[in-house]
């Protein structure tokens with residue numbers, strides 16, 4: 001899940017590489033590096049540990065000239081975040097940047113050490129540079145050397161090679177990790193995604209698995225795994241230029257939370273028009289016998305909420321699975337079932353592999369995806385955009401609620417197709433769903449109270465989140481957000497499950513956030529809350545004013561949510577979960593938009 005960029009340009013390339021890396025930093029920020037070929041044809045590189053800004057600073061003091069270059073932003077897999085382990089890796093006359101994992105690197109490294117090529121880093125990537133250098137030393141041309149190297153590699157990779165003395169040549173290859181080619185005017189680019197290429201060109205083609213590309217400034221030739229020359233369609237991409245604009249907010253996360261009423265309005269207007277659900281042809285659930293929703297992290301929790309909706313509204317059995325478990329369990333899938341793959345980035349390796357596993361076994365694969373140009377969007381039978389816009393903060397907020405909105409539309413369509421709702425019931429649910437953007441807007445007013453409570457929360461080591469029914473996954477999401485942003489240990493539990501174990505943890509040092517709208521299950525959750533308070537647990541009750549009036553006695557604090565939204569209330573209740581995590585992170589002084597050890601696009605298993 002590193003980010004790579006390569007440019008054969010007309011201008012000084014180092015600043016352009018850094019500009020592109022800024023857009024890729026969401027993929028990892030353990031170190032960054034660039035290599036360029038100067039006017040004399042010499043290959044030189046600069047690398048720096050930590051955020052990209054460290055590399056930029058270094059380039060100010062030790063500039064690199066040249067119009068050809070490659071760059072990398074790293075999320076460490078093999079080897080610590082040190083300068084030796086930072087990319088580009090350069091051996092002899094070749095420099096390489098890599099996203100993915102070379103699975104047979106140990107074997108190759110051992111083999112190369114026998115011929116005197118000794119590793120200088122702990123990375124898997126260096127072996128690619130070493131192997132290519134060894135091929136060049138045997139007298140092969142750059143293309144022959146790169147091809148001979150690619151033939152030996154096992155695992156997942158997007159690679160770019162630059163060669164000393166070859167200022168008008170770059171070789172790129174893709175196996176499992178995404179790679180886009182940008183077509184300019186007498187300039188050529190490669191990058192991990194189209195967003196990285198957006199400052200330079202909007203004309204983009206995508207390499208397919210097994211492809212490699214030979215680029216000059218004026219041409220690109222793409223070859224498949226059998227070395228046959230192939231055409232890959234060039235599309236015009238609209239990625240906008242807003243990716244690094246915080247819009248006056250202190251953090252991208254604050255901006256993205258605040259954008260939710262608008263983007264939820266957009267996505268619901270896209271799928272519900274004139275009281276009708278509008279979905280692409282083929283989205284008819286009447287013959288479907290089961291749904292399998294597969295995703296990771298927050299996207300998985302969106303799927304988990306949707307399970308309640310599909311089962312309750314449409315009477316449609318629905319499994320929801322973490323992609324990394326699903327793919328290796330090899331679950332039997334009915335050919336009358338559909339697989340739904342939920343992903344913000346559309347590149348998550350496990351979700352993509354799960355999709356590939358399900359293809360051909362289920363009747364249809366559906367993607368619920370934010371990045372429309374991504375692999376999951378391209379590889380599913382039907383891709384439904386979540387229209388959240390670019391999400392920069394590594395922790396997902398608006399992408400989550402937009403995923404929920406799309407899944408809510410699907411659940412209503414399933415209920416309609418299966419004859420489970422009368423016209424009046426469907427109309428009522430549609431009204432509830434359409435009220436969500438306005439209610440989310442009201443929920444944004446909890447920000448100040450959340451900020452206030454977060455000062456208190458930030459003093460604790462552990463926090464418990466409880467919810468019931470479709471609010472249980474929201475409690476899980478509250479815990480996930482809190483731990484990833486503030487590094488406070490947090491757990492989400494089904495309220496009813498509390499007394500089966502976790503209640504043993506309760507004392508005055510374990511605050512408990514209870515997410516409970518005043519619905520049919522409310523009384524039961526209030527009883528669970530009483531059990532917590534009887535053991536000196538301090539409760540933050542997140543409920544509507546009726547719920548707080550009925551169940552708020554004795555709580556440490558309450559957060560008043562707007563009433564309404566019906567069965568779709570989980571979308572609204574996501575907001576205080578986001579704010580509690582956000583403000584606790586701010587109170588603790590952690591890096592909100594780029595929390596430690598994380599990356600936004602998880603393209604390794």
Ligand code: F6R
Nearest residue numbers: 297298299343344345348395396
């Ligand atoms: C948490 C978060 C992650 C992602 C997960 C899946 O805030 O953002 O848990 O949800 O890595 O990523 P996508 O949705 O890109 O497949």
